[in-house]
Amino acid sequence: MTRRTGRRGDDAQAVLETALILPILLFLVCNFIGVMVQVTVQEQLNAATALAAQSRFQAPNNAVDPSGTRCCGAGDSQLSTAGIPTGCRYAAETFYGTMTTYTGMLVWQRAPLCTSGGDSGDAAHAPLASRPYPGSPVDSDLSCDIGSTGVDGVIVPGYLDRALQPPNGLTVVTCSASTRLDFSKTPLAWGVFWSPTVHAQSEALPPPFRQ
């Protein structure tokens, strides 16, 4: 009788140990995979914003999209780019063409696609926030600070990075994007209870032949 109780106690202890250890192991593995997914999304976002910033320079400097021009965008909704620099659309097409994986679990922070006039600032100058181009779509996953020359010759400044070519700085193109990883629609939701936000910002210098 005593022996039986002891064995039953051992069995119960073994079951309890397994019941405790298994969820902990699975929890650790799920979170490890979650971190790996976050690293991969960060890499892809870095690449997409870098290519987007560079692709602005594949478009003519003074080109503006004619009326009726639409591009890319998330899902069925397309962005209307009429009246804004073609370089903005090139950046968006590059970005959306590159961010093609994990789309189901990304919750984007929407922003104006095309902005201008940002200033990094330094000891003598206050930093300035970028302003959206008139007519720029405001629900884009990507936001680019882009300079251009209008058809009437008016120069719209891009982003002034004062860390480059001091003391005056250098006008560059910056593109940024932010997204939150939502694991709730994946099998990892079992053990991953956090939703990390991933952000990427890239800067592209104008090629020498365009300066």
Added chain:
Amino acid sequence: MGGESEGVARPRRMPRAGHRAQATLEFAVVVPLFLLCLIGAIDAGLWAVQTSAEVSAVEQAATVAASAGSNPAAATAPDARAVTAAVSGQLRTALFGTSIAGWCEPAAGGACQPDVTARCPSTPAQVQAAMGPRAVVVCVTEQDPPACTAPPPGVPSPYPPKCHDSPLITVRVIGFIASFVPPGFGPGATGFELPTDISATTHTLRFAP
């Protein structure tokens, strides 16, 4: 005496043997689970490293492909083999156990047509059907803008709106990469592989003001 000593020793031996059997059983149950978790974690780490390498490779390949056309108005995609050669070293370092090739249209007799007109396979399974297990291909496609035409009355030129665009280049690494996933568990058909599909898109260079 001897009978007494046997009587004393027996109860002592039995629980010890029972404990040993129980410990062995627990060990037999826990070790596979522990190994499953350990190998899963290692595999997830490897997958992240390999995917990161693919992302940086397609980024570099897209930059190469965007500038590899014969002229800025070229209407043919850059040669996938040239683009593959530019990034295969980087890919080979990370994708151990996986073969890497430039995508070309399978032709009669098993030969490959030149990949100027190649279309990318849409799923990793198509790559596996053509190249075998644990193989990825580098595929380059070009999307040309529509030809400019006279605009309808009241519509500003250029028409259609994107007809003055430079071609859009997409570089894609697609297929199955080698992994520790055993047959029957993963999404791969043959086991020991995981699907991958990474792409990068950019416009080709145009030397215009």
